[in-house]
Amino acid sequence: xxxEPQRRGxxxxxxxxxxxxxxxEQHALRLRWxxxxxxxxxxxxxxxSSTPAEENEEGDSGPPRDLRAIPLPMALKRAVRxxxxxxxxxxxxxxxxxxxxTKSLHELKEKARxxxxxxxxxxxxxxxxxxxxxxxxxxxxxxxxxxxxxNFVSFLLIAGFVLIPSIVFRSAGTSLINSTGxxxxxxxxxxxxxxxxxxxxxxxLLSGTGFMEYSYxxxxxxxxxxxxxxxxxxxxxxxxxxxxxxxxxxxxxxxIARMGTTARVAVATGGSxxxxxxxxxxxxxxxxxxxxxxxxxxxxxxHYRLQVDLEEESRKKRAAALTLCQKIALYxxxxxxxxxxxxxxxxAFYGIFVATNFSQTKSGEEGILGLFFExxxxxxxxxxxxVVPLLCDQIALLERYTPSTTVIVALLRAVFLRLVSLGVLxxxxxxxxxxxxxxxxxxxxxxxxxxxxxxxxxTRVGQxxxxxxxxxxxxxIALLVLVExxxxxxxxxxxxxLAQWVGRQEFVVSTNVLGLVYGQTVVWTGxxxxxxxxxxxxxxxxxxxxxxKVTLFYNCRPALKTFRSTTSTFFFLVVxxxxxxxxxxxxxxxxxxxxxxxxxxxxxxxxxxxxxxxTSFYRLSTITQDFLFFIGSQAxxxxxxxxxxxxxxxxxxxxxxxxxxVALLRAQLKLExxxxxxxxxQIEKLSRxxxxxxxxxxxxx
Amino acid sequence: MGxxxxxxxxxxxxxFQDCTFFTRKEIQRLHGRYRELAPHLVPLDYTNxxxxxxxxxxIVTMPELKENxxxxxxxxxxxxxxxxxxxxxxxxxxxSALCETSxxxxxxxxxxxxxxxxxxxxxxxxxxxMTLNKLTKGELTPEEVSLVCDKSMEEADLDGDSKLSFSDFxxxxxxxPDFLRYQxxxxxxxxxxxxxxx
Numbered sequence: 001x002x003x004e005p006q007r008r009g010x011x012x013x014x015x016x017x018x019x020x021x022x023x024x025e026q027h028a029l030r031l032r033w034x035x036x037x038x039x040x041x042x043x044x045x046x047x048x049s050s051t052p053a054e055e056n057e058e059g060d061s062g063p064p065r066d067l068r069a070i071p072l073p074m075a076l077k078r079a080v081r082x083x084x085x086x087x088x089x090x091x092x093x094x095x096x097x098x099x100x101x102t103k104s105l106h107e108l109k110e111k112a113r114x115x116x117x118x119x120x121x122x123x124x125x126x127x128x129x130x131x132x133x134x135x136x137x138x139x140x141x142x143x144x145x146x147x148x149x150x151n152f153v154s155f156l157l158i159a160g161f162v163l164i165p166s167i168v169f170r171s172a173g174t175s176l177i178n179s180t181g182x183x184x185x186x187x188x189x190x191x192x193x194x195x196x197x198x199x200x201x202x203x204x205l206l207s208g209t210g211f212m213e214y215s216y217x218x219x220x221x222x223x224x225x226x227x228x229x230x231x232x233x234x235x236x237x238x239x240x241x242x243x244x245x246x247x248x249x250x251x252x253x254x255x256i257a258r259m260g261t262t263a264r265v266a267v268a269t270g271g272s273x274x275x276x277x278x279x280x281x282x283x284x285x286x287x288x289x290x291x292x293x294x295x296x297x298x299x300x301x302x303h304y305r306l307q308v309d310l311e312e313e314s315r316k317k318r319a320a321a322l323t324l325c326q327k328i329a330l331y332x333x334x335x336x337x338x339x340x341x342x343x344x345x346x347x348a349f350y351g352i353f354v355a356t357n358f359s360q361t362k363s364g365e366e367g368i369l370g371l372f373f374e375x376x377x378x379x380x381x382x383x384x385x386x387v388v389p390l391l392c393d394q395i396a397l398l399e400r401y402t403p404s405t406t407v408i409v410a411l412l413r414a415v416f417l418r419l420v421s422l423g424v425l426x427x428x429x430x431x432x433x434x435x436x437x438x439x440x441x442x443x444x445x446x447x448x449x450x451x452x453x454x455x456x457x458x459t460r461v462g463q464x465x466x467x468x469x470x471x472x473x474x475x476x477i478a479l480l481v482l483v484e485x486x487x488x489x490x491x492x493x494x495x496x497x498l499a500q501w502v503g504r505q506e507f508v509v510s511t512n513v514l515g516l517v518y519g520q521t522v523v524w525t526g527x528x529x530x531x532x533x534x535x536x537x538x539x540x541x542x543x544x545x546x547x548x549k550v551t552l553f554y555n556c557r558p559a560l561k562t563f564r565s566t567t568s569t570f571f572f573l574v575v576x577x578x579x580x581x582x583x584x585x586x587x588x589x590x591x592x593x594x595x596x597x598x599x600x601x602x603x604x605x606x607x608x609x610x611x612x613x614x615t616s617f618y619r620l621s622t623i624t625q626d627f628l629f630f631i632g633s634q635a636x637x638x639x640x641x642x643x644x645x646x647x648x649x650x651x652x653x654x655x656x657x658x659x660x661x662v663a664l665l666r667a668q669l670k671l672e673x674x675x676x677x678x679x680x681x682q683i684e685k686l687s688r689x690x691x692x693x694x695x696x697x698x699x700x701x
Numbered sequence: 702m703g704x705x706x707x708x709x710x711x712x713x714x715x716x717f718q719d720c721t722f723f724t725r726k727e728i729q730r731l732h733g734r735y736r737e738l739a740p741h742l743v744p745l746d747y748t749n750x751x752x753x754x755x756x757x758x759x760i761v762t763m764p765e766l767k768e769n770x771x772x773x774x775x776x777x778x779x780x781x782x783x784x785x786x787x788x789x790x791x792x793x794x795x796x797s798a799l800c801e802t803s804x805x806x807x808x809x810x811x812x813x814x815x816x817x818x819x820x821x822x823x824x825x826x827x828x829x830x831m832t833l834n835k836l837t838k839g840e841l842t843p844e845e846v847s848l849v850c851d852k853s854m855e856e857a858d859l860d861g862d863s864k865l866s867f868s869d870f871x872x873x874x875x876x877x878p879d880f881l882r883y884q885x886x887x888x889x890x891x892x893x894x895x896x897x898x899x
Contacts, residue, residue, distance in 0.1 A: 067720055068797070071810045073781055074790035077720040114724075303840040306849055666859070669868075673860020 121145055125549060133507070133552065139569050140509045140516075141545065147520055148541045150254055154247050154527075155534040161243040162531055163216060165234050169227045185447035188220070188455045188599030203367075206470055207374045208463040217466070219529045220459040220600035237602035237612050241591075244528045248584055251524070255580065259573045312402050330400070337399050341392050345417050348384035349424045355380040356428040360453065377464070378471035381421050385518070389414045389511075411510055415575050418518045419582055426525065426586055429464060433457045434594060448595040456600040458529045458590075465526025465533065472519055473540045480547050488555040504557040512548070513572045516541075521579030525586050708732055710748050721797035728793065735792050738763065747789065755792070757785030770835040774815045775799075806871075813870045824865040826850055 067077055122145060130138035204210030214221055226235045322330070355376045362373040392413050396406050433454055435444040443450045454460045484505055491499050523537045591610045596603035603609045617625065630636055708729060717728045736743040738759045744751055757776050766772040776785040779795040787795065797803060798811050818828045829850045857865055857873040
């Protein structure tokens with residue numbers, strides 16, 4: 001009885017949280033009696049009284065929005081709905097008309113969103129994958145879908161600006177510049193076979209030679225023409241160049257936009273403010289419905305992640321406890337192992353270099369052996385990409401980093417290996433084409449490129465990229481059929497110890513994503529020389545999606561070690577950007593430095609590919625020329641640069657201010673919590689004193 | 702519509718549509734699933750709002766819930782009597798609150814209630830221990846369990862009363878990157894099966 005005012009008072013003062021910090025015994029008992037949900041109506045955050053009031057004030061937001069998100073049982077929600085509906089006739093006719101309009105607009109929006117869902121590519125598959133295997137694996141498939149859409153849109157771009165005009169204006173149009181230069185350089189005869197056997201078509205399909213070489217697939221087929229009718233004027237070489245440049249810029253914008261959405265999530269989670277343990281405990285379960293075996297694995301997964309964190313703690317303690325001697329030994333071991341890993345990677349590069357040169361010397365071979373020599377660089381690259389990371393994993397065991405550092409180091413090494421091996425391949429090709437950079441050497445003196453070995457060197461580079469893409473696809477198919485399905489059949493049906501130790505395959509997200517990044521980088525490098533490569537890559541990635549999905553559901557078990565979904569998506573986009581940078585470097589070098597072949601292609605009589613831009617520039621009208629000069633001049637670019645610096649500084653300052661205010665608010669929250677506890681203790685003490693006084697007063701009487 | 706015996710009246714369907722995140726079709730599918738659990742108990746005709754409750758033991762046999770370590774707690778939280786016997790209203794409520802389209806805030810509220818085993822509106826250490834044990838099914842040693850619980854409490858408890866109030870929980874969970882993006886959590890039922898029911 002006398003404790004009533006205390007409880008009511010405390011409830012008024014702290015109504016945002018129903019239970020106060022230190023419930024007295026009766027209070028706690030009361031809470032335990034009240035076990036049904038309905039009594040939890042005074043739960044935080046959803047003050048029902050405000051909702052109908054808002055309704056009457058604005059008259060705009062429809063009931064569905066508020067009602068569905070209220071955490072009440074259905075019966076109460078329906079009661080609230082009835083109350084809301086009964087309030088409607090009070091408003092004027094104009095407001096009711098507006099309300100009906102917003103409601104129908106709302107329904108229309110819902111229908112539109114549902115139909116949009118229908119058009120989203122593979123939505124149901126991704127939902128199923130996410131539901132069964134969790135966010136980490138789903139992020140791989142989302143990344144794959146992003147790449148498919150990117151490649152398809154790029155193909156549409158290239159088709160619209162380069163392919164279709166080339167087809168349409170094939171016969172029309174005049175040559176841009178009349179031929180100058182020695183006649184030997186202009187010799188290019190790709191169809192010199194005559195009668196060919198049937199299987200040769202198949203070999204040609206795989207290696208891009210023969211009937212495929214002189215087709216729209218490769219650079220060599222496009223013509224150096226400009227069409228100028230009365231109403232239409234189209235400069236095909238210029239279109240080719242600008243489309244290539246715009247394609248790169250467009251891909252970069254897409255990647256950055258996607259990175260922006262992921263980064264927003266990563267930034268919103270704050271720095272190290274929230275630790276690992278609570279997050280793993282409350283949000284760590286990747287739910288699935290795959291049966292008992294998968295559940296045990298999921299539990300092991302959570303257990304593994306917790307153990308990783310526990311182990312990191314103990315490792316840190318141990319590392320702090322090392323003597324100086326042990327520290328020196330450990331660090332020197334790590335440096336040595338780093339060199340060993342580096343040495344392995346360099347050995348892989350040397351292998352690629354040798355293989356490419358050897359493949360070039362044997363380029364005249366026929367038949368299956370010829371095909372093998374054509375594919376030799378691809379084979380060496382793929383083998384290196386497979387073997388070297390395995391060895392590096394063994395090295396990492398000796399290095400004894402913390403588990404998270406080990407993962408990051410392994411990933412960085414794998415990325416470095418893949419991208420730079422591609423770079424080595426290209427570098428070797430460039431060496432062959434430009435006679436090792438020596439323009440005046442015997443082979444290159446005449447045409448400034450090695451015309452004997454490569455009469456049309458752009459097509460050759462395009463073919464190399466085409467072969468890499470095809471080989472990647474073939475290897476994936478071969479692995480699926482020859483390794484993954486048999487492995488599952490062996491493990492499931494043969495119950496020996498070896499089979500159980502090998503176990504079913506695990507879907508390792510990081511390796512697969514690196515494969516995707518590698519494939520995309522190859523396409524970017526090759527797009528300038530093989531304009532249809534994005535289309536081929538779209539088809540390849542679509543096939544890859546279905547192959548991976550099949551393998552995931554039939555052959556894989558849930559992974560024991562998982563990735564944090566969000567940060568890894570960001571990391572993959574960063575790696576994709578590295579690939580993009582490599583491809584851009586290649587493109588810039590090809591555009592600016594090497595002389596285009598004189599026998600083929602749209603740039604055949606230009607000293608460099610870029611030189612078409614100045615040539616066409618001077619054909620524009622004087623006003624446009626002056627305007628463009630002005631934009632490029634210092635009077636415009638320096639103020640623009642200064643302005644963008646100012647804008648960037650503004651955003652950086654804004655971000656740091658937000659970060660500081662978040663930290664301040666967090667500290668304030670802590671302080672207020674402590675204040676509340678202190679006050680509650682005071683109230684209890686006072687009320688106890690009051691009770692004692694009352695009892696003694698009563699005893700007196 | 703209207704080719705078979707009607708399960709709900711128009712206004713019932715509208716009420717359901719307004720109060721949950723489901724469309725009419727999905728609500729009827731849900732009724733089908735509900736009926737599958739206890740065909741003799743649940744009538745086909747719901748037009749007069751029969752008061753039928755399917756017991757806990759039948760609900761947790763659903764494929765979406767069977768493997769979830771928190772299935773009992775989930776069903777208890779959404780039941781009106783607190784013992785896990787769900788009427789159809791509760792059933793629809795449960796799936797609506799935990800489906801993919803429901804907002805994060807709503808899920809956070811229900812997640813808090815589910816993790817609060819002793820229903821005192823706080824997640825205390827015992828609640829945490831029970832959560833962890835259900836998650837890892839006894840794989841961790843008792844010392845590790847208490848270490849993880851201590852560390853989680855330390856990280857998430859803002860006002861220093863050694864238990865998590867709703868605001869602590871919400872603050873911690875809203876920062877988890879996976880939670881924001883994919884809403885992975887033991888509690889959340891992914892519904893890959895509900896849309897495939899014929």
